[in-house]
Amino acid sequence: MDWIWAQRGRHWNKNGGVSLKDDKGREPFEPKDELKNCESRVGENKEKCWVNSNERKRCYKTCGFFMSDDEFRPGEEREKVFGW
Numbered sequence: 001m002d003w004i005w006a007q008r009g010r011h012w013n014k015n016g017g018v019s020l021k022d023d024k025g026r027e028p029f030e031p032k033d034e035l036k037n038c039e040s041r042v043g044e045n046k047e048k049c050w051v052n053s054n055e056r057k058r059c060y061k062t063c064g065f066f067m068s069d070d071e072f073r074p075g076e077e078r079e080k081v082f083g084w
Helices: 002-006 054-058 078-082
Strands: none
């Protein structure tokens, strides 16, 4: 979550000097789980990813809440990457 909060200045500021339109990019992001053994902790069908649980809040990669740059492919059109 620290990484997301740190990105706020790239898109918004009080004087309007930055925007999503003029964004210059970011460092690569690789999501990481904050808990050990997340794959076994969330359940076979990732049940704990969909309820208010410690695993949901801290197993970012295992629950799939953030995409790695390999999946997101920054710089490419969303329609090409996701089909929408």
